[in-house]
Amino acid sequence: MMFNKRPRLTLLAAALACSFAAGAAQAAATIVINNANAAGVGFNDATPATPVGGNTGTTVGAQRLIAFTHAANIWGATVTSAVPIVINAQFRPLTCTATGAVLGSAGATQIFADFPGAPKAGTLYSYALANKLYGAEISDEVGPQINANFNSELGKANCLTGTSFYLGLDANHGSNIDFVATLLHEMGHGLGFQTFTSGLTGSQLAGYPSVWDHFLLDNTTNKLWVNMTAAERVASSLKPAGLSWTGARVTAAVPKVLSATPQLRLVGYGAKQAASLYAVGAADFGPAIGSAAVTGEIAKVALQADSPGSACTPFNPANTASVYGKIALVSRGTCGFTIKVKNAQNAGAIGVIVADNVAAELSGLGGADPSITIPAVRVTQADGAAIGASLSKPNGDTSGTVGKLELSKTLIAGTDSQRRITMYTPNPYESGSSVSHYNTSARRNQLMEPAISADLTHSLTVPVDLTFELLKDIGW
Ligand SMILES: [Zn+2]
Structure with missing residues (x-):
């Protein structure tokens, strides 16, 4: 899964007059979905659909919106903000191949620094988080806080052909893609699970570090991203398991979540x-x-004459006897891993x-x-x-x-020698995936890994998942 970084930098003067929200802690946030699809497509797709997995919609579009509302309610019950969070969302074509697809992309629409309530000075915060910390609408150009896209081509020819988004609410997706998990992941990015600093060039956006960069540590040089040169950030983005998250919330939760x-x-x-x-x-x-x-x-499987690759066809008598x-x-x-393992x-x-x-x-x-x-x-x-x-x-x-x-x-699994979770740092760099996701070696699988895992639940919290702990580290 990728996400777009399309922030419009809006730097508020520190002296901006404001009135903070009343001190009483709110238990939740309101999340509003702004359906941006045209009539007849995406969230408005009128194709009839049979209710599935607790989703009572009777068209594809209605089911997609019901799944979105379900996911928004899960996030809304988890994060706290006095300001409603508006998500602009649409289905549209995203990158595809026959064997892979970008499922969705999401990010903050605006970012803010040096506002009253900001925990760290000279640091960028995503719009929704800035609103939460500021306690009121922060932007003078009010709009949705998050923009999210979902792949309209999924399952078509040359787009992870043969799969589809599962629209049930019960995670019973079988071999299809759980849409609720996809939604939860993309909303996580929009709420702040992303850095605005480029790991590809090392450049900070407008010369400011993101709050993310205060917690991202090169575990071989022991330097935080916020204190590095651009060249050092580029190098650290490519080190296998070389970037650790140092936030206290996540680190305390690691032994409760990961195996x-x-x-x-x-x-x-x-x-x-x-x-x-x-x-x-x-x-x-x-x-x-x-x-x-x-x-x-251990027994080595020989390549069979009838097989295009190792273990891709049922084993012949010799390989059967061997294994x-x-x-x-x-x-x-x-052939796929499951084919090889099933043959064995x-x-x-x-x-x-x-x-x-x-x-x-x-x-x-x-x-x-x-x-x-x-x-x-x-x-x-x-x-x-x-x-x-x-x-x-x-x-x-x-x-x-x-x-x-x-x-x-x-x-x-997925942590460094000091049991801090590591981030996704493939070489070569993957724009949209590198640095702003957890490492794929984490077990149990985490929602905020760069690719969706079949065994994800819809939990965002300990003892299942570390997504919300990271958001708490950055100010949620
Ligand atoms: Zn992602």
Whole structure:
């Protein structure tokens, strides 16, 4: 998911007269949806629809609006502001390929610095947050605080073909995309889950840091973004797991929300010829690592003549005999992860290691298939080669390398050595995704990761999710 950064910088004079809201704490905020679609399309799509998952709308457009209202109510019950939050929203074409799509994009429409109530001086705040902190409408050009777009092409040819937004309110989306989760994510950006500083060029907007930048730490140089040069920000944006969020709210909540880091431990003869401990990326499907002990011999799956890629077709007798009761080692590529893992499961494997087919930073295994019952993990190309080389068959037909899929006793997934959550920092830089999302290695999966995960709930709060904690860190 991406978001637009289209802020119009409005700097208010510090001396602006104002009257703050009464001191009584409000328990909620009012969120108003401004449907910006033309008649007949997007939120006004009149195509008949069958009520689904608690959504009683009878047209596609009505169901989309009901889902939006549902998501707005969840946020409205979470954040507090005396000023109504207006979201301008429309369906329109966004970036697509046959296998991927930008689901939505959202951001603040205006930003403000140095207003009465701003916690930090000389610092940019998103419109909705500035209104909350100021206690009244802050802009002299009053308009929606958030602009949000949703992809009108999803499911069409060459746009994640065959999927659609699930419009039910119960998260029971199956293999489709949960629209309520998408809405919650994009609203999170609009409320302030974004920096206005470019990680691509390092430039601050109008020479001001964003409040975000006060909490973003390069964990190798120990410098905050707010104190860095532009060049240092560019460099830090590309460090794998190199940018940590230092906010006290998020950091205190990390152990309550995120689980231990999954890892692969090698034991037995083969382990002597390779490192014994490997970092792994977890799968979005199948049982979580650590939910049950999985220990077994590792067996490499041979490329079959009838298969266009590793483990992409049902296993032949030789591969079946090789992996039965064992952990299958396969290569990434050609077909989806769930296809490979399902083929291995059908052949009797008890787990799967997917070795990357390109040199890249470790990431997880995406996909959904509720029929998968064995755990799967991903390793880097280099680690896959090392594990493969350790399968030396010293005892006839056994590989000699036993793998154990387990949880670390010291490390928390998605965090640095001091258990601070890390942000998404791929190389090359991804405009709209880098820096302004949590790292994809966080487990459980977080709403504010750059790509939607199938197992998301609709919670924004501890012990499920760290979205609201971050917003509290920046002033909500
Ligand atoms: Zn996003």
